[in-house]
Amino acid sequence: xxxxxxxxxxxxxxxxxxxxxxxxxxxxxxxxxxxxxxxxxxxxxxxxxxxxxxxxxxxxxxxxxxxxxxxxxxxxxxxxxxxxxxxxxxxxxxxxxxxxxxxxxxxxxxxxxxxxxxxxxxxxxxxxxxxxxxxxxxxxxxxxxxxxxxxxxxxxxxxxxxxxxxxxxxxxxxxxxxxxxxxxxxxxxxxxxxxxxxxxxxxxxxxxxxxxxxxxxxxxxxxxxxxxxxxxxxxxxxxxxxxxxxxxxxxxxxxxxxxxxxxxxxxxxxxxxxxxxxxxxxxxxxxxxxxxxxxxxxxxxxxxxxxxxxxxxxxx
Numbered sequence: 001x002x003x004x005x006x007x008x009x010x011x012x013x014x015x016x017x018x019x020x021x022x023x024x025x026x027x028x029x030x031x032x033x034x035x036x037x038x039x040x041x042x043x044x045x046x047x048x049x050x051x052x053x054x055x056x057x058x059x060x061x062x063x064x065x066x067x068x069x070x071x072x073x074x075x076x077x078x079x080x081x082x083x084x085x086x087x088x089x090x091x092x093x094x095x096x097x098x099x100x101x102x103x104x105x106x107x108x109x110x111x112x113x114x115x116x117x118x119x120x121x122x123x124x125x126x127x128x129x130x131x132x133x134x135x136x137x138x139x140x141x142x143x144x145x146x147x148x149x150x151x152x153x154x155x156x157x158x159x160x161x162x163x164x165x166x167x168x169x170x171x172x173x174x175x176x177x178x179x180x181x182x183x184x185x186x187x188x189x190x191x192x193x194x195x196x197x198x199x200x201x202x203x204x205x206x207x208x209x210x211x212x213x214x215x216x217x218x219x220x221x222x223x224x225x226x227x228x229x230x231x232x233x234x235x236x237x238x239x240x241x242x243x244x245x246x247x248x249x250x251x252x253x254x255x256x257x258x259x260x261x262x263x264x265x266x267x268x269x270x271x272x273x274x275x276x277x278x279x280x281x282x283x284x285x286x287x288x289x290x291x292x293x294x295x296x297x298x299x300x301x302x303x304x305x306x307x308x309x310x311x312x313x314x315x316x
Contacts, residue, residue, distance in 0.1 A: 066094050082109040130159060165282040172289045184213050186246055187239050193220045194237055204239025207246040209314045211294040219290040222283040223250040223310055231308055248312040256302035265300050
């Protein structure tokens, strides 16, 4: 099978040779006056160019169509569809590229699947020893050191939260669409979550979005937990309705985060060096995952007065 560049070259060369040959035939026609002959040539050459173009189009289109399918598969893989594959046609460079893409995509899908299974299984297996440790703490005698017992209880709570966040992150990666989709009053949901904390002020207009209420509740809770741990009270929560989206803004009075740190805030397990709170660094990563799962996004914005603001946009 000829190489791709050779097929293009031969198609172009054949078209030029055919055009030249037909032009020479027309120029040497006999039996017509000179002026009439020139007119015929001038009229025939454009028509001949059109015929050659029409005949060459299917060849070029067949080649470019395969490249377009390959481009679509690459874009689908980049968008998160790990099952994207492309048909291997022929035996030229495009076919070899398609085969290489399929092998790479298959390997990526296997690696990502193994990673998700590892996280899910490890998190699940940690539940059993954690339950035993919790039971042992509860059975400790009253004579045990209260400070040590309180520390153990706190460590268990943090470990339990970490396992829960890892399991949720793995599930969000594994499932592309929300498990539940219903109309949710974001203002009412935010009011319920804000009532759990002190020094939180809620303001905004009622706005209804469609999604998973449990995940959106977790999104709000993680934003409030982040503000409580790493920000400075009072904390302000504001809901706004725009033309095609709902906006959730959670602000605190802490100093603005430098740009070299703020760009990493939504990365899993990222914790700032000067952070004064605990946590495993998964809270904001889950916020962005949940927002994107609902067709939105989450970002950090430094306010005009130099404080912190976390913004979530959700489609309505």
